[in-house]
Amino acid sequence: MTSISPKLQLQQLVLLQNLDDEIAEHNKLLAEVPTQIDARCAELDEIKKILATAQEEIKALQDKRKAMESEVQSENDHMAKIKIKLPAVKTNKEYTAILSEVEAVKEKVSDLEDKELEIMEVLEEKHKAIPAIENNCKEEDARFQEYKAKKEGELSRMKQELDVYIAKREKLMEQVDKVMVQRYEKVAKSRGGQAVAPLRDNICQGCFQQILPQMVINVKVGETILQCASCLCFLYWEEVTEPATPK
Template identity: 30%
Template sequence: MLPELKRLVDLQELDKIIQEVTQSLARLPEELAAENAALAEMQTESEARAQELENLKKQKLETEKEVAEMEEGIKSSRQRLMEIKSNIEYKAMLKEIAFKEDQRDQKETRVLELLELMEAQNQGIAEQTQRLQEQRELVDRHGGEVKTQVTKLKAELAGLEKQRKELRKGVPAPLLKRYEFIRQRRNGTAISPVHEGVCFGCHMNILPQQFIDLQKGVEIIQCPHCQRILYWQEVEALEEGLSRSAT
C-alpha cells in the first residue's frame, strides 16, 4: 500500500474517534440540561401542590367559620322558640330551625370532604417531595460525573488533535483536500477497502482494470460510484480490521 494511503486509513480512524469524542462532549451537557429541566418542572409542580393545599386549608377554615355562625343562628332560634306563644308561629320556627340544621349539616359534610382532600394532597406532596429529592440527588451526582467526564474527554481530544496534526503532515496537501472533500459528503468515510473487486463503501463493483491497478499499489484510485479513495487489503487483514471495528 502507498504510505500516504496507509496514513489516510489511520487518519480516518482517528477522525472517527475525534468525531465520537466531540459528540460526547456536546451530548453530556445536553443530558444534564434535560435532567435540570425535569427538576425545575417538578419544583413548579411541588409549588402548585403546596398552593392547592393552602387553598384547601383556607376553604376549610371559612367553612368551619360558617358552621359556627350557623350554630349561633340555630341557638338563638331555639331561644326565641321558648318565647313564642302562637302555635302557627311555633311550627314555622321549628321548620326554620330544621332548615338551618340541614344547612349546617351540609357544611359539616363539606368540612369532612375538605379534610379528606387535604389528606390526599398531603400524601401527594410527601411523594412528590421524595421524587424531587431523588431528582435533585441525581442532578447533583450526574453533574459531578459530567464535569469529570468533560475534563477527561477534553484532555483526550487535545491528545487526539495532536496525533491528527502529526498524521496530516505525512499526507500530501492535494490528497488531504480530496480526503476532506469526500469525507464531508460520505458521512465521515472517505477511504474504503476493496475486497474481490467490491468497494466496501458502497458495495458496488469497481472496474476490473481499477482492481488490477489497485493491487499494484502505485496510484490513488477512487471508486467510480461513491468516489471514495480505495485501498486493497488481503482478505485476512480485512476481516480482522472489520471485526475490530465491529466490536
C-alpha cells in the first residue's frame, strides 16, 4: 500500500466525519418521521372521536325517545281498558275510583310527552351540529393525508440520500489508512460521533479548549496529524471569515 500524506489523511478524516455526520443525522430523522406521522394520526383520531361521540349521543336519544313512545302507547292502551269498565259501574265510589285512575294515566302520558318534546329539541340541536363536525373531520383527514404523503416523500428521499452517503463512505474506506480509521472510530465512539474538529483561532471546536500556540501553528501548516490534548479530536485548520459589520 502506498503511504498517504498526512495532509490527504486529514482531508479524508474530515470527509469521513462529514459523511458520518450526515449518516447519523439521516438515521435520526428517519427514526423521527414515523413517530411524527403517528402523533398526527392520534390527533386525527381524537377529532374523529368527537364525531363518533356526537353520533352515539344522537343514537342514545333516539332510543330513549322510542322507549318513551312505546310507554305512551302502553299507557293509552291502559286507559282504554279502564274506560271499558265504565258502563258496568254501579256505585259512585267505583265511578270516582275509575275517573281518578284515568286522571292519573292522563297525567303520566302528558308528563311523558313533555319529556319526549324536550328530547326532540335536544336531538334537533345535536343533528344541526353534525354537518360542521363532519366537515371538520373531512378537512382534518385531508390535511393528515397530505402531511403523511409529504412525510413519506421525505422518508424515501432521505433513504436515497442515506444510501448515497453509505456508498461514499464505503468507497472512502477503501482508500483510508486502516490504523487511522481505528483511531478515528475510537474517538468518535467516546464522543457521540465526533472525532474531527476544526480549529478556529486557537480554540478546538470539539471541546472549546485553548490549544497551545505551537500546536496551532502545526495544525495550520497541516503536515502532521494532530489531536486535541483534551478531547482527542483530530484537528484541522479553519479560517475564520469575519461577518461584515454594518457601518
